[in-house]
Amino acid sequence: MKLYVNLRYLIVPISSLVTLFGIFLGGIYAWIGVILFGIYTIIDTVTKDIHLRAETDDDGNSFGIKQFQYLVMYFMLPVFISLQLALAWRIFQYADSSIIEAAYFAGFAYESGINTTNLIGATLSAALWAGLGIIYGHELSHNKKEGFLVSRLIMALSGASHFTYAHVYNHHLDLGHQDDPATAPRGRNVYWHTWLSHIGQSKFSFDMEKKKLSKQNKSFLSFDNRWILGYVYSLPSIILFVWAGGLIGLLALAAVWVIANFLLEALNFMGHYGLIREEGRPVEHRHSWDNDSVFTSWFFIEIGRQCDHHVRGETYFWELDDVGGPNYGIGYFSLFVLTLVPPLFRSYVKKHLDNWDQNYATDAEKVIAKQFESKNFTARAAS
């Protein structure tokens, strides 16, 4: 049981390595990351009705091994760096117009050089799996020791190092309020949310550093400014891609960052869409959506158990459990596909929001929900 509980969270690490190997092999294999994403969407959809509880021994202790899980999460930093290096190498070959031919490295046959189609595949593959770095960046953001720095570095690979501070100091504190950029109000679509949430969290981090440095009588332009430092951590990626391919490299990195941040904000979007918390009231299970179908739970290292996570933010992912909170009933992959088509998503989520209003919301939260409805109605009428 102990082995099974710990090994089941290795889907992303193994898939990331396969994606990395695919980019190295080149040719059609550069698309492996995209193909895996598609396969996992199907698996997640097919297994949506399987929900498991957290496993514990007779004394209620989790089977999760902290040292092993942390080793895996730390190991993902060099894996994500390697993904960027592999993509940069392919961009270098493309920009250099290298001849496409069979080659060998340490006994492995690979394709040297790359055409435009396969470079797009390599870029999408790297972007999708770099974006999934959020699950480790998120988990480690709640570890205030060396894990916090690893979280910052993983997120910096996607130009989103501010996330680590904003998630803990903004999202966890202001969840369900309009002060939380990561909580999507009713009526917003995932595309608009990605932009607003990204900018909002960065601004929060900017303001927080400004306030902290002011309290310490230090200049904003200081080595202690973690907002600036976060973007400095992203500089090596920019330098690498510009060196590798100039404008093409920059465009590829922009694509990686946009897709990665879209995945990050889509998770925020799905986790709290339309839920409301009265100001000053404690965060409770009802203020998050759970997505805990079996494949989502294992793939996303239980990040879908949002209800439990937001009440017990200090709890390791392998200890999180179903707490009977609001639940979409499907996994993240399936729901993500729905979010890509906003009318479809709104149509799907309506019955869940109605259920939330009737069975979870307090009277005060219902009043706020009604205000949202009338605001949306007014906006639609005006347009």
Added chain:
Amino acid sequence: MFGLFTKKNKDFIASVNENSFEVNVIKGKTLLSSALDQGIDWPHRCKVGSCGSCKCKIISGKIKPQIDFAYVLDQEELDAGYVLACQSELKSDIEVEVIFKNKQE
């Protein structure tokens, strides 16, 4: 130097509000989580170091902060020895003051 490789596994004691009661803090756990584990109604809200509800004043002893408290506490509070219990491990036995909403003896 070889002390670096010796695993220290010492628990420490937090003596709360002029020795009204004690909290046993196991290595690797925070003051807040230890207090809650022992059934003490220590004030708290977020448990991730962002709300400041669990703040307390260290009278004596040393703690190991897990985060920079300056994001949440004012400079005057920091100067006076306030810390966040949810982000503090102990480096020695400590004396600490905390204000309970419902007075706890």
